[in-house]
Amino acid sequence: MNPDDLADSLEELYEDAPSGYLTTRPDGTILRVNATFLAWTGLRREDLVGRRRFDELLTAGGRIYYETHYAPLLRMQGTVREIALEIVCADGGHLPVLVTSTQRQDAAGEPVAVRTVVFNASDRRRYEQELVRARNRERAARERLALLARVSKGLSEVREPVTRARRLAELVVPEFADWVAVRGMTVDESGVVELGMCPAGSDPDREITLQLRGRAGLVGSIELRRSGDRDVFEPDDRSLADDLADRTAIALDIAVALQREHGVAHDLQMSLLSGDPPRVDGVRFASGYDPAVESLEVGGDFFDAFIIRPGIVALVVGDVVGRGLQAAIAMGQLRSATRALALAGRSPSLVLEGLDRFAEATPGCQVATVVFGELDIAARRLRYACAGHPPPLLLGSDGAARYLWDGRSPPLGVTSETRPEATVAVPGGSAVLLYTDGLIEGRREHPDAALERLRSASVRAVSLEAREYVAAVMDAMSVGARATDDVCVLWAQVVDDPATNAMMSHDTDSPAPV
Amino acid sequence: MTGRGGGYEDEVSARVKNHVRESGDPGAAPLLFAHGFGCDSTMWRYVAPRFEDRFRVILFDYVGHGGAARSPYDPARYESLHGYAQDVLDISEELDLRGVTFVGHSVSAMIGALAAIAQPHRFARLVMIGPSPRYIDEQGYRGGFSREDIDGLLESLESNYLGWSSAMAPVIMGNGDRPALSDELANSFCRTDPEIARRFATATFLSDNRSDLEDVPVPTLVMQCADDVIAPREVGEYVNGRIPESRIVYLQATGHCPNLSAPSETVAALERFLEH
Numbered sequence: 029m030n031p032d033d034l035a036d037s038l039e040e041l042y043e044d045a046p047s048g049y050l051t052t053r054p055d056g057t058i059l060r061v062n063a064t065f066l067a068w069t070g071l072r073r074e075d076l077v078g079r080r081r082f083d084e085l086l087t088a089g090g091r092i093y094y095e096t097h098y099a100p101l102l103r104m105q106g107t108v109r110e111i112a113l114e115i116v117c118a119d120g121g122h123l124p125v126l127v128t129s130t131q132r133q134d135a136a137g138e139p140v141a142v143r144t145v146v147f148n149a150s151d152r153r154r155y156e157q158e159l160v161r162a163r164n165r166e167r168a169a170r171e172r173l174a175l176l177a178r179v180s181k182g183l184s185e186v187r188e189p190v191t192r193a194r195r196l197a198e199l200v201v202p203e204f205a206d207w208v209a210v211r212g213m214t215v216d217e218s219g220v221v222e223l224g225m226c227p228a229g230s231d232p233d234r235e236i237t238l239q240l241r242g243r244a245g246l247v248g249s250i251e252l253r254r255s256g257d258r259d260v261f262e263p264d265d266r267s268l269a270d271d272l273a274d275r276t277a278i279a280l281d282i283a284v285a286l287q288r289e290h291g292v293a294h295d296l297q298m299s300l301l302s303g304d305p306p307r308v309d310g311v312r313f314a315s316g317y318d319p320a321v322e323s324l325e326v327g328g329d330f331f332d333a334f335i336i337r338p339g340i341v342a343l344v345v346g347d348v349v350g351r352g353l354q355a356a357i358a359m360g361q362l363r364s365a366t367r368a369l370a371l372a373g374r375s376p377s378l379v380l381e382g383l384d385r386f387a388e389a390t391p392g393c394q395v396a397t398v399v400f401g402e403l404d405i406a407a408r409r410l411r412y413a414c415a416g417h418p419p420p421l422l423l424g425s426d427g428a429a430r431y432l433w434d435g436r437s438p439p440l441g442v443t444s445e446t447r448p449e450a451t452v453a454v455p456g457g458s459a460v461l462l463y464t465d466g467l468i469e470g471r472r473e474h475p476d477a478a479l480e481r482l483r484s485a486s487v488r489a490v491s492l493e494a495r496e497y498v499a500a501v502m503d504a505m506s507v508g509a510r511a512t513d514d515v516c517v518l519w520a521q522v523v524d525d526p527a528t529n530a531m532m533s534h535d536t537d538s539p540a541p542v
Numbered sequence: 543m544t545g546r547g548g549g550y551e552d553e554v555s556a557r558v559k560n561h562v563r564e565s566g567d568p569g570a571a572p573l574l575f576a577h578g579f580g581c582d583s584t585m586w587r588y589v590a591p592r593f594e595d596r597f598r599v600i601l602f603d604y605v606g607h608g609g610a611a612r613s614p615y616d617p618a619r620y621e622s623l624h625g626y627a628q629d630v631l632d633i634s635e636e637l638d639l640r641g642v643t644f645v646g647h648s649v650s651a652m653i654g655a656l657a658a659i660a661q662p663h664r665f666a667r668l669v670m671i672g673p674s675p676r677y678i679d680e681q682g683y684r685g686g687f688s689r690e691d692i693d694g695l696l697e698s699l700e701s702n703y704l705g706w707s708s709a710m711a712p713v714i715m716g717n718g719d720r721p722a723l724s725d726e727l728a729n730s731f732c733r734t735d736p737e738i739a740r741r742f743a744t745a746t747f748l749s750d751n752r753s754d755l756e757d758v759p760v761p762t763l764v765m766q767c768a769d770d771v772i773a774p775r776e777v778g779e780y781v782n783g784r785i786p787e788s789r790i791v792y793l794q795a796t797g798h799c800p801n802l803s804a805p806s807e808t809v810a811a812l813e814r815f816l817e818h
Contacts, residue, residue: 054803055769055796083771088687089694092747093702095772095798096580096648097732103802104584112701153701160700 048146054139056081070118124153183279197223205252212248233260238273242281293353305333310405314494318515327514328355345462346398358392376413377449387441394441413449425457459521470509556632561609566594573597578648581732582608588805606738627656645669662759672773755784762788
């Protein structure tokens with residue numbers, strides 16, 4: 029075949045080129061258009077040439093794009109490449125195209141015409157739209173994950189069931205839904221937490237209702253709605269809602285369990301602390317207990333006072349590690365064990381050694397601290413031993429106060445050594461103060477400074493009556509301190525005048541029920 | 543260079559943040575040119591220089607556009623046109639401008655109106671080129687577009703990342719006007735972070751500032767092109783009719799960008815207005 033036969037005439041090349049050609053005036057008015065463009069679009073030459081501007085062939089959105097981007101760029105650069113637009117065809121359909129234009133200028137640099145090449149980009153555009161959709165899906169997935177993470181974090185930051193339900197509501201409205209209702213008797217007395225404006229009418233595509241299932245079964249339900257001007261819940265949204273419901277159910281479940289446990293622990297602790305101290309001739313008692321404000325869980329602090337044998341009373345203050353139900357149980361056990369050992373007639377050091385054995389075998393009692401004292405009223409003498417506990421404070425009848433630093437050894441269960449004990453004289457009118465470390469902690473200060481503060485607070489309050497005295501000391505120590513730990517105090521005073529002892533013992537300052 | 547200490551958006555110098563450039567007579571009355579949606583201050587290249595002999599000419603780019611900083615960019619601030627008006631006010635305050643003649647193209651016409659309403663003492667005159675207070679048709683009002691049309695525009699933006707790619711972004715940000723770079727980029731002007739462009743488009747085309755027009759406190763000139771699909775003649779006349787002290791001039795230029803397609807006619811109309 030003669031190669032010349034294959035050669036296109038320039039005219040044919042223009043008309044039947046594999047891309048559309050247009051020539052326009054600088055204002056876009058079409059001067060010339062090739063057959064390819066007409067075939068693609070179904071538009072007629074006689075309707076275009078001299079009658080329409082190129083931008084008028086575009087979709088409305090494309091027209092804005094043309095005016096705000098394409099035309100300015102062409103004027104400034106002389107050329108614009110690869111702009112994605114859509115031509116509105118004769119049948120109303122849209123033809124995705126890529127457009128490249130070059131501006132022809134006269135000698136003075138003024139534009140006289142624009143040459144435009146149009147590529148049919150249907151397949152490419154489908155592919156690009158796939159990419160855009162994939163990117164949007166990926167973005168949406170990331171946003172969903174972020175919301176889920178925020179909900180998990182938010183739920184863990186609050187404790188009560190109702191505050192957890194409210195937190196969930198605040199996190200999903202308005203980001204995920206326009207209205208939410210969390211229902212369940214465990215949520216609140218009213219049984220429902222609601223947030224947002226409930227859209228009027230019913231639209232199944234914009235509603236999600238899910239059960240909240242906890243470990244022990246149904247704990248409630250959650251309902252989410254979107255208003256009509258918002259997108260429907262897509263399958264991905266619904267699976268996110270499933271995850272949200274799961275996390276909410278677990279969070280409510282745990283919150284309820286914690287609340288229940290807290291109640292039990294609190295009841296147990298109160299029952300152990302509220303027993304009346306004995307009425308003993310010649311001794312006055314006072315006690316105080318302040319739970320930590322910053323923790324909702326009960327602590328493991330305890331005090332006890334009981335008659336070992338006539339004329340001899342036991343004074344005990346202890347502190348079990350940890351909080352909550354476990355700590356309350358351990359505290360109860362340790363308190364009973366102390367009584368059993370003391371009533372068997374053991375000396376303070378042997379009571380502690382017995383508690384060591386007990387602590388080794390009893391969960392939660394390890395590393396507990398205890399101070400145990402045996403007050404001989406007639407002999408005006410205190411035998412005492414301290415297992416890792418802050419030292420007792422002895423308040424003399426003369427108003428002086430000093431710490432009892434003898435008879436010290438490590439906390440329970442950490443030593444198999446023999447425990448030391450000490451004896452100190454307790455003259456008539458003097459008193460001994462036992463307390464847990466909560467009384468002297470909570471401020472940023474050196475332990476020595478805290479002990480000095482307690483000593484001077486005790487001295488200042490010395491003229492007060494038993495109960496007022498304990499209250500005054502506890503108040504003084506709590507000023508400026510963060511109540512991060514429970515505070516437990518036991519005070520015992522040897523009455524000075526034997527003649528009044530009998531009288532005093534009847535209208536006694538018994539330790540206050542706590 | 544970063545002004546009064548870094549860290550917070552408010553503390554970053556507006557000169558840097560908005561790529562402010564000054565020319566002309568520093569002692570003369572200020573003429574502040576503001577670009578519209580889609581491009582940057584290079585839009586004024588054929589117009590602004592013609593005023594340098596008589597005015598203190600000031601050009602700038604909105605945050606995220608042209609040579610302006612991409613960050614700090616606060617998406618919430620730029621959700622409405624008031625955020626862009628605040629850019630104008632920040633610049634006016636930092637340069638301590640008084641008696642400003644504000645020349646706003648396209649959406650910047652309304653942005654200038656909002657700035658003048660907020661701080662009338664800084665502005666003397668307002669020039670609105672192709673203004674529209676509301677692009678979407680409503681009962682009793684024809685803006686020229688439907689909500690669906692605007693969605694179509696957002697799609698166009700999605701599929702046209704003009705001269706922008708994440709690989710080029712750092713280069714573009716660091717080098718405002720390097721010619722070598724322009725050669726590499728097919729479309730070197732009007733480069734905008736796609737996310738920022740999308741927000742500007744939404745703020746622009748979904749805005750409704752019709753009720754602000756009657757509060758415009760300064761003498762105003764509306765420049766109306768022929769065959770402007772974005773700001774049709776009846777919209778320009780609506781604007782002219784609502785602003786208390788306004789006049790309108792009809793240009794022979796067609797399209798939406800007379801500052802590019804007919805700079806001489808634009809300059810002449812501006813000059814006539816400024817002579818008053």
